[in-house]
Amino acid sequence: MSENSLAIRKFSDLANPTRFLALADRLLPWLAGLTAVFFVVGLWLSFATEGDYQQGETVRIMYVHVPAAWLSMMCYSVMALAALGTLVWRHPLADVSSRAAAPIGACFTFLALVTGSLWGKPMWGTWWVWDARLTSVFVLFLMYLGLMALNRAIDDPARSSKVSAVLVLVGFVNIPIIKFSVEWWNTLHQPASVMRLDGPTIDPEFLWPLIVMAVAFTLLFFTLHIAAMRNEILRRRVTALRRLAARSAGRGARTK
Amino acid sequence: MIALFFRDLKLSIRAGGGAMIGVLFFMTVVAVIPFGVGPDLNLLSRIGPAILWIGALLASLLGLDRLFQAERDDGSLDLMLMQETPLLFTVFVKCAAHWAATGLPLVIASPLLGLFMNMSEIAIGATMLTLLIGTPAITFIGAVGAAVAVSLPRGGLLVSILVLPLAIPVLIFGVSAVYAAIEDPAPFLPPLMILAAITLFFAVIGPVAAAAALRHASD
Numbered sequence: 193m194s195e196n197s198l199a200i201r202k203f204s205d206l207a208n209p210t211r212f213l214a215l216a217d218r219l220l221p222w223l224a225g226l227t228a229v230f231f232v233v234g235l236w237l238s239f240a241t242e243g244d245y246q247q248g249e250t251v252r253i254m255y256v257h258v259p260a261a262w263l264s265m266m267c268y269s270v271m272a273l274a275a276l277g278t279l280v281w282r283h284p285l286a287d288v289s290s291r292a293a294a295p296i297g298a299c300f301t302f303l304a305l306v307t308g309s310l311w312g313k314p315m316w317g318t319w320w321v322w323d324a325r326l327t328s329v330f331v332l333f334l335m336y337l338g339l340m341a342l343n344r345a346i347d348d349p350a351r352s353s354k355v356s357a358v359l360v361l362v363g364f365v366n367i368p369i370i371k372f373s374v375e376w377w378n379t380l381h382q383p384a385s386v387m388r389l390d391g392p393t394i395d396p397e398f399l400w401p402l403i404v405m406a407v408a409f410t411l412l413f414f415t416l417h418i419a420a421m422r423n424e425i426l427r428r429r430v431t432a433l434r435r436l437a438a439r440s441a442g443r444g445a446r447t448k
Numbered sequence: 449m450i451a452l453f454f455r456d457l458k459l460s461i462r463a464g465g466g467a468m469i470g471v472l473f474f475m476t477v478v479a480v481i482p483f484g485v486g487p488d489l490n491l492l493s494r495i496g497p498a499i500l501w502i503g504a505l506l507a508s509l510l511g512l513d514r515l516f517q518a519e520r521d522d523g524s525l526d527l528m529l530m531q532e533t534p535l536l537f538t539v540f541v542k543c544a545a546h547w548a549a550t551g552l553p554l555v556i557a558s559p560l561l562g563l564f565m566n567m568s569e570i571a572i573g574a575t576m577l578t579l580l581i582g583t584p585a586i587t588f589i590g591a592v593g594a595a596v597a598v599s600l601p602r603g604g605l606l607v608s609i610l611v612l613p614l615a616i617p618v619l620i621f622g623v624s625a626v627y628a629a630i631e632d633p634a635p636f637l638p639p640l641m642i643l644a645a646i647t648l649f650f651a652v653i654g655p656v657a658a659a660a661a662l663r664h665a666s667d
Contacts, residue, residue, distance in 0.1 A: 334613040335614075341610075342610065345597075346600065358595075359657075365614070365653075369617075
């Protein structure tokens, strides 16, 4: 296979898993390096900046909590896009992508829940409240786990892909609920202070570390996602090869 | 379509259909609660609406895996897939029949259980009304889960896990509407309207997604 045939010009060229693997191999070290750089800068910034006048040192939890929460929603959106790709364009990699993203999304959601609860103890005086935002994120976590259980229950990936894609799209109803829950129900969790139409209301002192950490988390997600997709493709190849070997072994035994 | 409705209804009401088991399960769950929290009538009347709603939610989850399973086992699901009428309507009618066989008995049984829970007349009426409006939504959401898990050998538990998170809004607004009816300052109508909106929303989304899942599960 020459180098030329592996060049990717169109999005549909990615449908060839070999091309994708070649691209992933070339991309992964760079992505991983970039992620490490952003994490070093972000962590340094988040510990170098001053604490809040009211919250003190605990404000630093925000630099992990907020990016993890963003990522938990973005990961589900990526899965929904991939589900659309599976159902509409029948893109072969879309199913791999949505399957690989589910455990990563579950991890980010879990991280957001745990850090949020650690932050809530000193600030709100309780580990957990049944507030609209917290409840809807918890539902998101349950949905990730349910999707993972469904993916495991059907062992044939060709069949599980379409079915779980339908479920991913139905579950997407939850994402706008999470996003707007703090505005529709005015409860304990504070409303959005960074992504607003009239500009962020947060102090630049906190904004910069937050942005750098958000970029670092996003890069981390893409690194993990591409690596997981590569593993999933390789796993499927191994399964296919094993089946082939078993079949030829059976045929060899019969001819003897 | 009407023939299909009555066929499904008859199948689930007759022996082995499991429609009555749902009501029995509902009664058992509600009857177990006083043993857990103690027979304090004031407390029971306060948590009664919530208990009835949770019991109804669990009971309607119980029969969901049978929604398409029996049809798949005897092959009539393939006939429905090949029919000229859109699969969407078939699924919708099947959901309606399933609700009439399993959801409606729950609504009818709820006043009796409300008496056990020492609830006032207004609370019983409100619970019955919200259950009547809310349980179809659970059936429509459940149809998606049932269609997704139809090809699995042991799909029952998985259906519950997949469906429960999506059914939480129904529970929230159903219970809050009942409490709004009992306690004076909160208005009763807004949560009831939202509950009706959720039911209508899932009456559209549910059959579409379930039909898509059934088509892909069969090939």
